[in-house]
Amino acid sequence: MLKIEGLTAEIDGKTILNGIDLELPTGEVHAIMGPNGSGKSTLSYVLSGREGYEVTGGSVTFNGIDILAMEPEERAATGLFLAFQYPVELPGVGNANFLRTALNAQRRARGEPEVDAMQFLKLARAKMKALNMPEDMLKRGVNVGFSGGEKKRNDVLQMALLEPKLAILDETDSGLDIDALKIVADGVNALRGPAFSALVITHYQRLLNYIVPDRVHVLMGGRITRSGGPELAHELEAQGYGQAAA
Amino acid sequence: MNAITPINNAANFLRRAEGLSAPGWAVALRAAGRDALAARGMPTRRAEAFKYTDLAPVLNAGFVAPTGSRNVPPMPAQRGRARLVFVDGVLRGDLSTLPPRPLSDMAAVLGALTTPDTQPITALNASFAEDGLVLEIPAGEDAGLVELLSIVTDGAIAFHPRHIIRLGAGAKLALLDTAQGADGIAYLHNPVFEVSLAEGATLAHVRVQAEGRAAFHLSSVHAAIGAGATYDNFTLNAGGRIARNEIHAALNGAQGACHMNGAQLGTDGQVVDTTTVLHHAAPDCASRQTYKTVLKGRARGVFQGKIFVAQVAQRTDGYQMNQALLLSEDAEMDSKPQLEIYADDVKCSHGATVGALDAEQLFYLRARGIPADEARAMLVEAFLTEAVDGVANEECRAALDEAVRSWWAREA
Ligand SMILES: Nc1ncnc2c1ncn2[C@@H]1O[C@H](COP(=O)(O)OP(=O)(O)OP(=O)(O)O)[C@@H](O)[C@H]1O
Ligand SMILES: [Mg+2]
Numbered sequence: 001m002l003k004i005e006g007l008t009a010e011i012d013g014k015t016i017l018n019g020i021d022l023e024l025p026t027g028e029v030h031a032i033m034g035p036n037g038s039g040k041s042t043l044s045y046v047l048s049g050r051e052g053y054e055v056t057g058g059s060v061t062f063n064g065i066d067i068l069a070m071e072p073e074e075r076a077a078t079g080l081f082l083a084f085q086y087p088v089e090l091p092g093v094g095n096a097n098f099l100r101t102a103l104n105a106q107r108r109a110r111g112e113p114e115v116d117a118m119q120f121l122k123l124a125r126a127k128m129k130a131l132n133m134p135e136d137m138l139k140r141g142v143n144v145g146f147s148g149g150e151k152k153r154n155d156v157l158q159m160a161l162l163e164p165k166l167a168i169l170d171e172t173d174s175g176l177d178i179d180a181l182k183i184v185a186d187g188v189n190a191l192r193g194p195a196f197s198a199l200v201i202t203h204y205q206r207l208l209n210y211i212v213p214d215r216v217h218v219l220m221g222g223r224i225t226r227s228g229g230p231e232l233a234h235e236l237e238a239q240g241y242g243q244a245a246a
Numbered sequence: 247m248n249a250i251t252p253i254n255n256a257a258n259f260l261r262r263a264e265g266l267s268a269p270g271w272a273v274a275l276r277a278a279g280r281d282a283l284a285a286r287g288m289p290t291r292r293a294e295a296f297k298y299t300d301l302a303p304v305l306n307a308g309f310v311a312p313t314g315s316r317n318v319p320p321m322p323a324q325r326g327r328a329r330l331v332f333v334d335g336v337l338r339g340d341l342s343t344l345p346p347r348p349l350s351d352m353a354a355v356l357g358a359l360t361t362p363d364t365q366p367i368t369a370l371n372a373s374f375a376e377d378g379l380v381l382e383i384p385a386g387e388d389a390g391l392v393e394l395l396s397i398v399t400d401g402a403i404a405f406h407p408r409h410i411i412r413l414g415a416g417a418k419l420a421l422l423d424t425a426q427g428a429d430g431i432a433y434l435h436n437p438v439f440e441v442s443l444a445e446g447a448t449l450a451h452v453r454v455q456a457e458g459r460a461a462f463h464l465s466s467v468h469a470a471i472g473a474g475a476t477y478d479n480f481t482l483n484a485g486g487r488i489a490r491n492e493i494h495a496a497l498n499g500a501q502g503a504c505h506m507n508g509a510q511l512g513t514d515g516q517v518v519d520t521t522t523v524l525h526h527a528a529p530d531c532a533s534r535q536t537y538k539t540v541l542k543g544r545a546r547g548v549f550q551g552k553i554f555v556a557q558v559a560q561r562t563d564g565y566q567m568n569q570a571l572l573l574s575e576d577a578e579m580d581s582k583p584q585l586e587i588y589a590d591d592v593k594c595s596h597g598a599t600v601g602a603l604d605a606e607q608l609f610y611l612r613a614r615g616i617p618a619d620e621a622r623a624m625l626v627e628a629f630l631t632e633a634v635d636g637v638a639n640e641e642c643r644a645a646l647d648e649a650v651r652s653w654w655a656r657e658a
Pocket of ligand 2: 040041042170
């Protein structure tokens with residue numbers, strides 16, 4: 001279970017997170033919705049350990065372990081995964097090499113045997129097929145020249161390969177066409193199970209038709225202002241944040 | 247004249263050079279070198295071409311001649327079909343698989359491509375010039391991969407091999423040139439290459455400079471490129487305390503090509519310098535230069551790239567890019583591109599960038615579980631890719647990748 005209590009954080013001396021309280025029980029999927037600039041991406045960066053975000057108060061534990069004290073790579077090895085709102089391009093870093101290095105780094109950190117090039121290729125091909133991604137994307141530089149939607153799918157491919165215990169999806173639906181949305185949702189749903197949980201950040205109720213959340217939270221001004229069942233997403237879509245979340 | 251004659255800063259070298267007895271073939275060459283040193287000394291930082299690289303530590307070091315050591319150090323596995331080996335500055339026929347040929351065979355062309363009066367590093371070599379790699383590939387022959395290997399194990403020696411490589415029309419050769427040495431010995435390796443390519447010949451020249459940390463490496467390549475010929479130089483400049491590689495290349499015949507790529511890796515207290523001078527002296531030639539420099543600690547990197555395009559060199563297609571990645575705030579990169587164009591129908595571009603590792607890219611890798619050091623290594627390797635990818639010969643590429651990785655493993 002992910003437990004966030006009274007979390008406050010700032011960037012360059014400016015407070016962005018104002019006391020977040022959130023519990024995500026293992027096996028559940030929760031959605032976070034909220035206006036632009038309310039702190040959704042900031043929360044995802046703080047959870048995954050990005051430099052420059054200073055935690056000024058509160059705590060975050062994942063299955064009882066304090067993750068705020070861990071390096072980003074340690075958090076990843078414990079099973080945390082962030083699908084970026086804007087996946088980064090890495091010119092000169094081959095996608096296959098990147099994916100295998102990441103997978104093996106995590107396996108090494110967990111004391112598991114590494115996968116060799118052949119095993120990896122077999123695994124990657126299967127996952128790519130499920131996500132309807134052309135195989136030549138393995139040969140290209142990470143996200144280099146990928147379309148917006150392709151970048152998002154590449155992030156989901158990473159998630160499918162790394163099989164995290166806790167996934168944070170930051171607007172993974174934005175920029176996806178209708179078919180890609182279903183494919184990505186299938187990718188997330190394939191991981192769902194008693195040992196997997198996810199925080200799905202989105203602006204659109206549509207994604208939640210495919211990834212049906214257990215709970216929906218509204219994040220405004222750096223704190224959770226309202227929580228409810230899946231029907232809350234519909235309410236927000238109909239009425240906007242002004243009325244529904246106040 | 248003033249009563250006080252200034253002390254020649256190359257006096258240490260001159261004194262030793264004057265005491266040498268020269269074989270017949272070397273008399274004129276060494277005299278020309280000594281004359282140049284006696285007249286001008288070695289350049290100080292007041293000299294335009296040496297503004298960024300101070301040779302004073304080399305001039306003050308005080309070296310001895312190779313001591314005739316018979317050491318047999320552990321050697322990297324042979325990659326080419328034959329190789330010529332230097333140990334402690336001595337050409338070792340017993341360790342070489344390529345039968346050495348004496349420079350006297352080349353007396354007729356020796357020094358033909360050089361002008362010691364204006365090339366101090368070459369003049370220094372000329373003053374002491376010793377046997378080096380002498381290779382003549384007959385017209386039409388593909389000689390495959392040949393290696394030149396120098397390892398220094400002991401002694402504050404200075405050695406100055408002169409290498410002559412001549413390819414006949416349409417001939418092909420790949421040359422992997424590796425220089426290594428033990429850390430902690432302040433030796434000087436001062437090789438000069440005279441490369442001459444007849445019509446349609448192709449030379450891939452891959453240099454892996456991985457001298458010991460206290461060493462000095464001052465090298466100079468002189469290449470005359472004939473019509474339709476290709477000279478393809480890649481230089482990894484990674485070792486030594488002061489390491490300067492000069493390339494003086496001339497495209498003398500139509501439709502020749504000159505590729506000069508390289509990677510410089512510098513760490514604390516090191517100066518790594520690449521200086522290229524390229525003459526487009528014939529029409530329809532192409533030149534490509536991509537240099538990447540990675541600096542850590544208090545390292546200094548230098549890139550100077552001069553391109554002359556003569557009036558006859560119409561339809562020249564020239565490109566020069568030089569990029570530096572600074573891994574510390576104390577590192578410093580100096581670059582000086584210089585284009586002199588006298589033809590009117592010319593495509594010539596150049597660019598330079600200096601930057602740090604991208605924090606977002608680093609975080610992306612770490613967020614996927616890749617430890618910070620490994621992530622940085624991946625980004626550095628990625629930065630070098632564009633230059634390194636120019637090395638087509640797989641054996642050379644493997645040697646290069648290995649050298650880069652071992653540098654990183656040692657310095658990270
Ligand atoms: N480096 C920074 N310096 C100052 N302010 C910043 C910095 N980075 C982000 N912010 C501010 O923090 C606030 C929260 O940004 P964040 O990206 O978390 O919003 P968001 O909820 O993800 O928005 P969106 O829906 O548009 O993605 C914004 O007001 C933003 O301008
Ligand atoms: Mg955001």
